[in-house]
Amino acid sequence: MPREPKFTHPLRTVRAALKKSQPQFAKMFGVSASYIQAIELGQRNLTDELADAIMLRLGVDAESLKRKRGVPVSLIGSNKAEFLLQSESRDDLEKVYKDYKALKKVRDQGERFRRSVVFWHKTIVPAWRSEQWQVRDALDNKLGLLFEAAERENKYHAVAMRLSRWIDDAVNEFRLRIGRDAQWPTFMETLSGSFTLLPLSKKHRKIRQTITGKITHKNCERVICHIGKENGMILGKRLGDLPDNVIKWLVKNWAPKLTSSAGEEDRRLQGALKLVWRKRRKP
Numbered sequence: 001m002p003r004e005p006k007f008t009h010p011l012r013t014v015r016a017a018l019k020k021s022q023p024q025f026a027k028m029f030g031v032s033a034s035y036i037q038a039i040e041l042g043q044r045n046l047t048d049e050l051a052d053a054i055m056l057r058l059g060v061d062a063e064s065l066k067r068k069r070g071v072p073v074s075l076i077g078s079n080k081a082e083f084l085l086q087s088e089s090r091d092d093l094e095k096v097y098k099d100y101k102a103l104k105k106v107r108d109q110g111e112r113f114r115r116s117v118v119f120w121h122k123t124i125v126p127a128w129r130s131e132q133w134q135v136r137d138a139l140d141n142k143l144g145l146l147f148e149a150a151e152r153e154n155k156y157h158a159v160a161m162r163l164s165r166w167i168d169d170a171v172n173e174f175r176l177r178i179g180r181d182a183q184w185p186t187f188m189e190t191l192s193g194s195f196t197l198l199p200l201s202k203k204h205r206k207i208r209q210t211i212t213g214k215i216t217h218k219n220c221e222r223v224i225c226h227i228g229k230e231n232g233m234i235l236g237k238r239l240g241d242l243p244d245n246v247i248k249w250l251v252k253n254w255a256p257k258l259t260s261s262a263g264e265e266d267r268r269l270q271g272a273l274k275l276v277w278r279k280r281r282k283p
């Protein structure tokens with residue numbers, strides 16, 4: 001039997017309005033059911049990434065979701081947002097207005113919230129798809145301002161490298177397919193047209209594969225730990241060289257805190273830690 005919370009988390013209210021189980025709701029957003037349960041029990045915080053994803057898909061204010069108690073706020077009919085719909089069909093606009101007016105008349109809070117989510121999904125989200133160019137223009141403007149500020153502070157390349165790494169992580173996290181003929185240079189190769197990274201030799205390619213290839217019981221102890229304090233006892237060390245108490249602490253405390261937005265390097269370390277710990281626990 002799942003544990004019953006002593007209070008009602010806003011996320012639980014959203015899930016109940018959709019009539020979804022924890023596994024079903026978790027699948028909608030690419031997270032685990034145990035993570036959703038931990039949030040609803042108040043054991044873990046709802047990340048900004050998940051709150052934003054729910055807001056985009058269901059029209060629920062992100063800030064209202066991150067409180068451990070309270071009622072989730074729908075962006076439809078609240079003072080949090082305004083929307084203006086345009087259509088060449090007068091009939092379509094009249095239908096939208098009619099649905100919105102009916103929604104506002106519903107007195108039951110749960111039913112009104114459910115209808116708000118449906119209205120958002122069927123009306124607002126499709127309208128956005130026809131205006132995606134506006135998002136791109138806004139981000140182009142932000143990038144311009146970002147690089148201007150970075151150049152003034154003499155942090156241009158540091159900011160650019162961070163942004164490049166985030167783009168690569170986003171491609172992997174969302175499993176995006178880049179065209180075969182598209183140019184996708186590494187960040188170091190963008191610094192200058194006269195600078196090119198040479199292919200790895202067979203020897204170095206083999207070493208790299210032991211680190212970036214598939215993590216197995218055979219090579220998990222050769223994975224390098226990329227977390228920890230500079231000059232500390234774990235940063236840059238192979239997992240096989242770390243004592244049992246350190247491995248146990250990382251498995252019990254660091255690994256469970258990774259979210260769905262964690263980078264590939266963190267996920268690989270998480271998987272390797274679990275395999276190393278299993279090997280060491282065997283008699």
